[in-house]
Amino acid sequence: MTYSARYLQAYDDQLRTDAETPGALNVTRLGPVLLVTFDGGRGFVTYRDLGQADDRAIADLVAGALDHFRADPRVTCVEWKSRAHDRAPGLHEALLANGFEPGDPESIMIGPLEALCVDAPTPDEVTLRRVTSEVDVRAMCAMVDEAFGTTVDVRTADELLLRLDLDDGLELWVAETDGRMVSGGRLEPVGGTDFVGIWGGATLKAYRGRGIYRALTAARADSALARGKRLVHSDSTEYSRPILERSGLIKVSTTTPYNWIR
Numbered sequence: 001m002t003y004s005a006r007y008l009q010a011y012d013d014q015l016r017t018d019a020e021t022p023g024a025l026n027v028t029r030l031g032p033v034l035l036v037t038f039d040g041g042r043g044f045v046t047y048r049d050l051g052q053a054d055d056r057a058i059a060d061l062v063a064g065a066l067d068h069f070r071a072d073p074r075v076t077c078v079e080w081k082s083r084a085h086d087r088a089p090g091l092h093e094a095l096l097a098n099g100f101e102p103g104d105p106e107s108i109m110i111g112p113l114e115a116l117c118v119d120a121p122t123p124d125e126v127t128l129r130r131v132t133s134e135v136d137v138r139a140m141c142a143m144v145d146e147a148f149g150t151t152v153d154v155r156t157a158d159e160l161l162l163r164l165d166l167d168d169g170l171e172l173w174v175a176e177t178d179g180r181m182v183s184g185g186r187l188e189p190v191g192g193t194d195f196v197g198i199w200g201g202a203t204l205k206a207y208r209g210r211g212i213y214r215a216l217t218a219a220r221a222d223s224a225l226a227r228g229k230r231l232v233h234s235d236s237t238e239y240s241r242p243i244l245e246r247s248g249l250i251k252v253s254t255t256t257p258y259n260w261i262r
Contacts, residue, residue, distance in 0.1 A: 006039035007110040008085065008252040014193040015233060016048045022170075022188070023163045029070060031061055039162050040155035040240050043069040043078035055090030062094040066260065080258040083108070089230055095221075100258035106235040107251045113196065113221045113232045115248030124209050126177045128219045140174050140184040147183075147202035160186075171223060175203075175216045182207040185192075187220040189227055196224035198234045214243055 001009075017034055018083065021027055021044075026037040032051055036044040045065050050058060063081070080095055094101070104253060105162070111179050122128055134157075136193055143156040163170045169191070175183040185201035198220055203213045219224045236244055245251070 004250050004252050007250060008108075011108065011110060011233060011252060012130070012134070013212065014055060014057055015190060015195055015197075017046060019190045019195075020044070020046050022168050023159070023166060030064050030068065033061055033065060035065055037069075038159060039071065040159045041074050041076035042155070042159070043072075043075045045080040049086060049131060050088050050091075053244065055094075058088060058090050059094040059097070062091070062098050062100075063166055064156065069260075070262075076262045078260040080260075082256050084254040084256070085252075095258045096106070098260070098262045099182070099231075103257040103259060104237070105236060105254045105256045106165050107241045108253045108255055109234045109236045109249040111232060111246045111247070111249030113225050113229060115242075116221035116232060117218050118247070120214045120247075121211070122215040122219075123177075125141045126210075126212055126215065128173065128175050128216055130223075131172045131174055132164060132253065134161055136174070137172060139162070140172060143181045143202055144184050144216065147204050156241045168229075169218070171201060173216055173220050173223075177207070178182050183212045183216050185213075185216060185220065187223055189224065189229060194230040195233055196227070196229040196231075198232055199238055201234075203239075208239070210242075213240065214247075217243070217247070 010258040021036045024036045024038055033045055033047040038044060044231045063257060069078050080100055082091060131137055137160055138157045143153045145152045160172065171187040171191040173185055173187065174181045183203035186198040188199060190197060193255060202219065234244060
């Protein structure tokens with residue numbers, strides 16, 4: 001078995017369904033899928049696989065999932081997380097028919113944590129640190145939204161602050177220079193698995209290409225190794241994928257988010 005196949009099997013076996021629902025307010029099963037409600041009005045759909053479901057069965061699953069979230073007035077948006085390596089006939093068409101819009105595909109990257117810690121010096125006049133205070137968390141989230149070119153959404157910070165209060169292992173890291181936060185990202189150890197997730201990594205456009213994101217990733221990896229984790233996974237944009245590949249991570253598949261807005 002190749003490294004890619006071995007990592008993909010570990011991803012499917014260890015990281016899908018329950019591992020994707022830390023901090024959930026409610027989790028409901030609908031056939032093979034989990035319907036997850038998070039604080040801040042966010043719904044989420046995930047699953048290990050869809051078995052032998054045909055086009056009609058998958059269309060019924062999509063409609064049933066949306067009915068579930070529509071019935072909860074707290075839910076204002078829903079993400080259906082698809083994976084390219086799944087057998088899912090008619091899923092794309094069923095999601096579009098129910099008002100979901102596809103986002104940009106992201107690369108599922110997996111590899112050994114140690115690889116992220118090699119040759120990643122912190123650039124001069126850059127400081128890396130964990131943040132926990134409300135002021136810092138909100139500043140970090142606003143900076144990441146700016147880096148991604150999206151409107152600031154305070155619900156992201158609300159959810160992260162709730163999870164920090166729950167002490168579920170989440171770590172938030174930032175890089176600072178020129179008197180401001182310029183890069184940030186999350187570290188999420190996955191309980192009962194070999195994995196830790198590196199998420200939400202972003203660097204302001206004016207500060208890219210300086211090794212800041214690479215150093216921030218290494219700092220998160222060092223922290224994960226201290227927790228006894230062995231493997232890292234990340235859904236990466238085309239900005240971060242090449243950096244992770246140079247660090248020894250392998251692209252094992254892609255994931256595409258489909259989003260519904262009330």
